[in-house]
Amino acid sequence: MEYLSFELPIKELMDQYQTCSLVGEESGVDVKLACSQIEDKIIEKKKEIYGNLTPWQRVQLSRHPNRPYTLDYINGMVDKGSFLELHGDRNFADDPAMIGGLATLDGQKVMIIGTQKGRTTKERQHRRFGMPNPEGYRKALRLMKLAEKFNIPVITLVDTPGAYPGLEAEERGQGEAIARNIFEMVQLKTPILTYIIGEGASGGALGIGVGNKVYMLENTWYTVIAPESCSSILWRNWDHKEDAANALNLTPKDALREKFIDGIIEEPLGGAHYDPEVAYLNLKNSILQNIKAFSKFTGQELETQRQDKFIAMGQFKG
Numbered sequence: 001m002e003y004l005s006f007e008l009p010i011k012e013l014m015d016q017y018q019t020c021s022l023v024g025e026e027s028g029v030d031v032k033l034a035c036s037q038i039e040d041k042i043i044e045k046k047k048e049i050y051g052n053l054t055p056w057q058r059v060q061l062s063r064h065p066n067r068p069y070t071l072d073y074i075n076g077m078v079d080k081g082s083f084l085e086l087h088g089d090r091n092f093a094d095d096p097a098m099i100g101g102l103a104t105l106d107g108q109k110v111m112i113i114g115t116q117k118g119r120t121t122k123e124r125q126h127r128r129f130g131m132p133n134p135e136g137y138r139k140a141l142r143l144m145k146l147a148e149k150f151n152i153p154v155i156t157l158v159d160t161p162g163a164y165p166g167l168e169a170e171e172r173g174q175g176e177a178i179a180r181n182i183f184e185m186v187q188l189k190t191p192i193l194t195y196i197i198g199e200g201a202s203g204g205a206l207g208i209g210v211g212n213k214v215y216m217l218e219n220t221w222y223t224v225i226a227p228e229s230c231s232s233i234l235w236r237n238w239d240h241k242e243d244a245a246n247a248l249n250l251t252p253k254d255a256l257r258e259k260f261i262d263g264i265i266e267e268p269l270g271g272a273h274y275d276p277e278v279a280y281l282n283l284k285n286s287i288l289q290n291i292k293a294f295s296k297f298t299g300q301e302l303e304t305q306r307q308d309k310f311i312a313m314g315q316f317k318g
Contacts, residue, residue, distance in 0.1 A: 021035055201226050
């Protein structure tokens with residue numbers, strides 16, 4: 001387990017617990033009481049730290065290197081062996097930063113699409129840290145249209161610092177690809193359920209984020225720009241990223257208060273990486289509940305509900 005700077009008090013207690021257990025094993029002395037007391041301290045310290053996270057600390061937690069990514073959630077949720085990944089946008093190339101395919105959840109057919117980061121340095125470079133190219137968004141749209149054709153619910157998992165900003169991406173129409181996805185998603189006649197499972201930044205997130213319901217996991221963020229980028233624009237450096245995070249109202253509670261999302265999915269104490277199985281189950285239950293809730297909607301009703309939801313977010317003054 002890797003620890004962030006504000007998690008170091010927990011690391012110290014975990015080291016103490018491991019030392020206590022090791023002493024008991026090597027000496028044969030009964031140290032159950034001492035170890036139990038340290039365990040209680042660990043739980044108390046976790047509640048103290050994770051119950052009072054600042055917006056910037058929540059951003060850091062959403063980027064935790066041990067945190068589950070899209071493929072982890074897919075493999076942890078779907079029926080064993082049911083995920084069939086589909087590749088390519090049928091126009092330019094396949095984009096490893098955007099993955100998607102057919103699967104079943106407790107027998108329910110779904111199309112799952114999401115941005116995928118990498119664990120190792122080589123994989124991070126391969127997947128461009130979860131930043132899709134235009135062909136990634138076009139692949140996502142192709143899969144959504146396929147799902148619509150067969151009346152299959154679409155599940156999108158968002159974990160991206162933004163769309164890839166490279167020159168080639170711009171030359172191939174990055175902005176148009178995202179805009180096209182938004183335009184088409186509001187008209188899709190099958191349920192779309194969107195979940196922010198990590199980072200949800202800018203148009204890169206919105207390109208697969210127009211859902212009938214939008215949820216955020218407890219330790220995620222969702223806003224128009226990353227705190228570092230906001231700081232670099234306003235202050236010409238990254239030194240004010242914490243101030244930017246505070247001002248952007250990017251936490252799940254902020255988004256729920258402003259009605260940008262429909263709910264918050266609870267994570268295990270300390271984050272999804274502490275107990276991934278619980279995180280997978282919580283997400284799966286939410287998906288199945290929402291699929292059932294939308295099962296009686298007609299295609300036109302799904303389209304109207306989705307459009308009304310996003311139109312209601314804007315306020316216009318003459």
